[in-house]
Amino acid sequence: MIRRLCATTALALALVACGEREEAAEPSPPPPAAAPSAPATYQPAVSPTLAAVRKRGWLSCGVHPELAGFSVRDVRGVWRGFDVDVCRALAAATLGDANAVRFRPLSAAERFAVLKSGEIDVLSRNTSWTFSRDAGLGVDFPVITYFDGQGFMVRRALNLTSVHELSGARICVQAGTDAEQNLSDYMRARAIDYQAVVVESEEAGRASYQSEACDAMSADLSALAAARTVMNSPTAHVILPDIISKEPLGPAVRQDDPVWADIVRWTMFALIVAEELELRSADVAEAKGLATAPEARRLLGLERELGPLLGLRQDWAFQAIRQVGAYDELFRRNLGEGSALRLARGLNARWNADPPGLLYAPPMR
Known part of the structure; x- marks a missing residue:
């Protein structure tokens, strides 16, 4: 009887101790979240x-x-x-x-x-x-x-309808611009033989073209339209429909x-x-x-x-x-x-x- 009572008491004490350890192991609740701070006022940068x-x-x-x-x-x-x-x-x-x-x-x-x-x-x-x-x-x-985009201007009397008809032609193009590289890339990719006549300015290009030192002139379409307005006979020249580049x-x-x-x-x-x-x-x-x-x-x-x-x-x-x-x-x-x-x-x-x-x-x- 005494031994059973002691065993029962020991078991009860052990269960209580285990319960205390389980309660102690539970995580404590997190602290309340801090209120978000107000956004700082934007100060424009100075240029x-x-x-x-x-x-x-x-x-x-x-x-x-x-x-x-x-x-x-x-x-x-x-x-x-x-x-x-x-x-x-x-x-x-x-x-x-x-x-x-x-x-x-x-x-x-x-x-x-x-x-x-x-x-x-x-x-x-x-x-x-x-x-x-x-x-x-x-x-x-x-x-x-x-x-804009790059194109070609030729004399109306040549009756050309496409850049692909310019094989063997002399083409005026301005130095120091993308037009020279665009022209080379386009003609090489299509195996069109041509001779580049590199000029220093639009004015020099117009002069060379009008003196027939070149057969065609290549530049941005807007620049070609501008050049045509100041030529001796604007209506004697046409801009071909081909556009060979993007020019933003x-x-x-x-x-x-x-x-x-x-x-x-x-x-x-x-x-x-x-x-x-x-x-x-x-x-x-x-x-x-x-x-x-x-x-x-x-x-x-x-x-x-x-x-x-x-x-x-x-x-x-x-x-x-x-x-x-x-x-x-x-x-x-x-x-x-x-x-x-x-x-x-x-x-x-x-x-x-x-x-x-x-x-x-x-x-x-």
Whole structure:
């Protein structure tokens, strides 16, 4: 009896001890989670280029010395053209004055060196955006302003219909441009024999072509159309339908100032959005007082402080549109039906046009 009682007592004590160990092994509940901290207020970065432009009071813009439709001096010495207007819009956005620009004519060979040296703030000179330039030169291409491609111009009297009929021909092409390499690549891939006549400038190319030192001229289609307008007999020359490359043209900036690249990019986007919203230079001031559509109000500086995010005034886009115009205005007066070139919009039509093109801007919000 006594032995059974002791055994029973020992078993009970053992069970109690085990229960205490099991309870002690249970994990303690985690501490309450800390409340998330409020996000820090974003402080826009400062663009050294914008600061320099404002300090001197004018924008320095590198342009082509003479390319009809893109950059050329008129009879009064005033710069005109599509690339010129891109810089004028940038001056309006950053300084509030589209005329606060000084243009510097640059050759193809010197354009990037002058940009990288800091002698100009932006290069707006019918320049193609390519991998090697973007990754290998220390420059950035913020936006495509004109979608182009390389082609060929020949004399109408030759009755040619295709580049494949140029076997054995002498072809003028400019040195220091992608056109020379594009021409070589295209002809070699198709085993078309030709002789390259390498010239230093568009002017030299036109002179060689007109003097019949070459049978054809190869360059961007827009450049060929521009060259034809200033030849002795423009109607005596035709541009063949063949397009042998993609040439996305646009302004270039130095790679060390991303905020400045954003300013150039969004100034151009603002002009594209203005066309989509049917805002034009002649009536944008009146439209500003009547605007009810949210995107129009944001574009014109009536809602959301978008400009200050780039260090610009609230009315930056409004000034660019009012003083220079929407994208279609720039195109029409310099390259389209209002110009000597009379180029169709083609790929440079809006994405939602009929027929559609490639022109597309991100939302203004």
